Amino acid sequence: xxxxxxxxxxxxxxxxxxxxxxxxxxxxxxxxxxxxxxxxxxxxxxxxxxxxxxxxxxxxxxxxxxxxxxxxxxxxxxxxxxxxxxxxxxxxxxxxxxxxxxxxxxxxxxxxxxxxxxxxxxxxxxxxxxxxxxxxxxxxxxxxxxxxxxxxxxxxxxxxxxxxxxxxxxxxxxxxxxxxxxxxxxxxxxxxxxxxxxxxxxxxxxxxxxxxxxxxxxxxxxxxxxxxxxxxxxxxxxxxxxxxxxxxxxxxxxxxxxxxxxxxxxxx
Amino acid sequence: xxxxxxxxxxxxxxxxxxxxxxxxxxxxxxxxxxxxxxxxxxxxxxxxxxxxxxxxxxxxxxxxxxxxxxxxxxxxxxxxxxxxxxxxxxxxxxxxxxxxxxxxxxxxxxxxxxxxxxxxxxxxxxxxxxxxxxxxxxxxxxxxxxxxxxxxxxxxxxxxxxxxxxxxxxxxxxxxxxxxxxxxxxxxxxxxxxxxxxxxxxxxxxxxxxxxxxxxxxxxxxxxxxxxxxxxxxxxxxxxxxxxxxxxxxxxxxxxxxxxxxxxxxxxxxxxxxxxxxxxxxxxxxxxxxxxxxxxxxx
Numbered sequence: 001x002x003x004x005x006x007x008x009x010x011x012x013x014x015x016x017x018x019x020x021x022x023x024x025x026x027x028x029x030x031x032x033x034x035x036x037x038x039x040x041x042x043x044x045x046x047x048x049x050x051x052x053x054x055x056x057x058x059x060x061x062x063x064x065x066x067x068x069x070x071x072x073x074x075x076x077x078x079x080x081x082x083x084x085x086x087x088x089x090x091x092x093x094x095x096x097x098x099x100x101x102x103x104x105x106x107x108x109x110x111x112x113x114x115x116x117x118x119x120x121x122x123x124x125x126x127x128x129x130x131x132x133x134x135x136x137x138x139x140x141x142x143x144x145x146x147x148x149x150x151x152x153x154x155x156x157x158x159x160x161x162x163x164x165x166x167x168x169x170x171x172x173x174x175x176x177x178x179x180x181x182x183x184x185x186x187x188x189x190x191x192x193x194x195x196x197x198x199x200x201x202x203x204x205x206x207x208x209x210x211x212x213x214x215x216x217x218x219x220x221x222x223x224x225x226x227x228x229x230x231x232x233x234x235x236x237x238x239x240x241x242x243x244x245x246x247x248x249x250x251x252x253x254x255x256x257x258x259x260x261x262x263x264x265x266x267x268x
Numbered sequence: 269x270x271x272x273x274x275x276x277x278x279x280x281x282x283x284x285x286x287x288x289x290x291x292x293x294x295x296x297x298x299x300x301x302x303x304x305x306x307x308x309x310x311x312x313x314x315x316x317x318x319x320x321x322x323x324x325x326x327x328x329x330x331x332x333x334x335x336x337x338x339x340x341x342x343x344x345x346x347x348x349x350x351x352x353x354x355x356x357x358x359x360x361x362x363x364x365x366x367x368x369x370x371x372x373x374x375x376x377x378x379x380x381x382x383x384x385x386x387x388x389x390x391x392x393x394x395x396x397x398x399x400x401x402x403x404x405x406x407x408x409x410x411x412x413x414x415x416x417x418x419x420x421x422x423x424x425x426x427x428x429x430x431x432x433x434x435x436x437x438x439x440x441x442x443x444x445x446x447x448x449x450x451x452x453x454x455x456x457x458x459x460x461x462x463x464x465x466x467x468x469x470x471x472x473x474x475x476x477x478x479x480x481x482x483x484x485x486x487x488x489x490x491x492x493x494x495x496x497x498x499x500x501x502x503x504x505x506x507x508x509x510x511x512x513x514x515x516x517x518x519x520x521x522x523x524x525x526x527x528x529x530x531x532x533x534x535x536x537x538x539x540x541x542x543x544x545x546x547x548x549x550x551x552x553x554x555x556x557x558x559x560x561x562x563x564x565x566x567x
Contacts, residue, residue: 007368015356089354097321098352102369102409103342106320268321 004104004112005119012086021082025124029072030131033059036071037135040225057140058224062151064136067224069158072128076162077187079124080169084182087113087173097268110263113170114256121162129155157220160248164217167255174259190214216247271333272297272417272448273318278327280313286472287313290327293467293477295450300443302463302480303452304562310472311452312349315421319346331417342370345410346419351402355395359386359405362394363412372413380408383438399426407435418442421452436462456562468562488531490524492541493550505544509537521550 012018037059058067090096099109132155136148169186176182193214200206210219222237273295280288288310295301303311316322318329319341331340353362363377381387384404389397397405403426410418423439424432439462443449453459459466460480467477476483494502502522506515511532514525526532534551541548 003368007365010361010365010368011354011357014361015354017356093354094350094352095354097348098366099369100321100338101319101341101346101348102366103338103371104369105338108338265323267316267323 001108001112001115004108005115008112008116017085018082021078021085025075025078025082026127028075028078029068029124029127030134032071032075033068033131033135036067037139056227059135059139061136061140061146061148063224063227064132064139065151065154066222068132068135069128069154070221070224072124072131073158073161073218073221076165077190079120079162080165080186081183082120083117083166083169084173084179084186086116087170088177088179088182091173091177092179100268106264106268107260110174110260114167114259117163117166117170121159121166124162125155125159128158154221157217160245160252161217161220164213164248164252164255167252167259168213171255171259174262210244211247213251216244216251219244220248270297271295273329273331273450274333275314275318275329276327278314278317278324278329280310280317280322280472281325288317288324288469288472291469291472291474292327293474295448296465297448298443298446299465300439300449300451300463302459302466303450303469304454304456304459304466305469306454308471309454309469311454311469312421313472314469315346315348315419315450315452319344319348319419321348343415344417344419345412345415347403347406347410347423348419348421351406351409353394353402353405353409356393358391358393359397359401359408360390362405363409366409367412370413376412376414380411383411384408400428400431403427404431407438415447417448417450419450422454423451424453424455424458489526489554490531490534490537491518491521491550491552491554492524492537492548493521494546494548496520498546501544502541502546502548505541505546508544509540523554 040058057063090099096109100106129152132152133148168189169182172182172186172189173179176185193212197209197212197215200209209215219237220241222234227234271294275294276292278288278291279286291310291314303314305311313322317324318331318336320336320338329336331344334340353359354365357365360377360381363380364374367374367377378387381390384407386401386404386408389401394402394405403423407420407423410420420439424435427435436458439449439451443462443464449462451459451463463480465478466480466483468475468483492502492506499517499522503515506512506522506524509524509532511527511530512524513527514523516523516525524532524537531553534553538548538551
């Protein structure tokens with residue numbers, strides 16, 4: 001696997017689009033948080049304790065973990081674009097066939113793509129951790145009884161969500177093979193599921209929509225602003241985390257299974 | 269002579285379309301084996317199956333007497349259909365990737381680039397290459413690590429006449445080195461000039477397979493001509509000759525085909541006709557073209 005990863009590196013290290021999309025992904029994580037931090041800091045009046053009575057201090061420990069990860073999760077389309085571009089390039093150039101002809105097994109070809117997603121997600125999660133630490137330390141001194149690592153499990157939830165979105169992007173790339181169409185379907189699916197979930201949840205109070213593929217990982221990162229207004233059921237959310245994680249893991253397993261079986265079984 | 273590749277009863281369906289039907293043949297070690305057939309006969313499908321990029325609907329194949337695996341493919345140089353490379357990388361970097369997948373070092377890249385005369389353009393992006401250069405780079409990739417078995421699918425596609433001649437010469441040179449070469453082509457003269465063995469496919473069915481001199485035997489025939497008014501007389505004179513298998517009229521001439529290739533002497537035919545009162549104004553020994561033979565086999 002290590003030699004396969006080295007070959008994957010050889011494929012992308014001189015590819016300008018890879019560096020542009022990777023750069024945008026990595027810069028956008030602190031970037032969007034900096035933007036939100038400025039809005040919170042400058043646009044809303046603060047009370048005597050330095051906190052806005054409605055919004056609180058979303059960039060102070062421990063809430064900063066939730067805030068930074070949630071903000072970054074708005075931009076999952078960028079890493080997904082990178083995954084889609086790299087995968088559909090193989091189909092456009094027919095190099096997926098050539099790699100197999102030259103001596104890779106089909107399992108290795110798809111396996112190394114899955115490992116790439118894991119490595120890429122770990123890299124983004126590291127940036128998340130650094131960003132959260134940076135903003136948390138800038139925003140305030142630690143209050144009584146608050147530690148830096150408190151709430152840091154959000155970084156792990158971000159990782160799960162990042163892997164999930166990337167896996168959906170890989171699955172669609174393997175199924176559709178064309179970059180433009182894959183990006184279009186990915187966008188439409190993301191949007192359609194959100195609309196579907198909102199409609200059924202608000203109109204019919206259906207709880208099962210929380211377990212839809214995209215929504216179940218979204219549930220891991222709750223809306224971080226104005227918690228006093230929106231998070232009146234924090235205890236219930238806390239109780240549901242193992243369920244969300246278990247169902248997310250089940251989806252990830254299914255994505256892996258379908259992606260691998262598809263690539264291994266069909267004509268290339 | 270042991271077999272490098274053995275194909276047994278391979279059938280391939282694309283939905284309701286049957287692309288290959290029960291194809292079986294063996295490729296002997298050290299042979300230049302041509303897979304011949306018109307467009308759409310299943311040549312590329314067959315090569316795709318034995319290189320694991322297509323799945324056979326039924327049937328099996330073995331390389332080097334063993335079940336197929338990726339390790340075996342690493343030992344085979346293959347050019348299948350079109351040259352497949354990363355467009356944004358240079359020719360040399362593309363070869364580095366191919367060499368790494370084949371489990372070989374970078375040492376051989378300079379040699380193969382020199383063979384296909386691409387050394388000067390090794391740093392240019394693949395997307396800037398002409399069709400012929402792309403094809404030559406694909407051949408270079410096949411030669412990486414000096415493999416003992418090569419699979420070429422239409423290797424002269426996109427090459428200019430010089431490139432075609434050069435590639436044929438290269439294949440001959442590789443054959444002389446004792447390499448086994450599997451060559452798919454619809455170009456008969458290409459197969460005739462370089463192959464020792466041939467398999468002929470038509471609409472997915474194997475028509476014949478074996479030694480090229482047996483499968484594609486050049487059949488000789490005699491062409492005779494007389495004045496228009498003597499045509500009937502000539503036909504009746506020839507009907508008395510022994511050993512004639514077929515008599516055809518083509519463009520005012522009569523063509524004579526003999527049993528088992530046992531062709532008659534031209535002087536003897538001339539004398540026979542003269543004795544029968546027919547004066548020939550055209551008498552020529554002709555060779556049936558490979559194209560005609562191929563058309564005969566595939567129609």
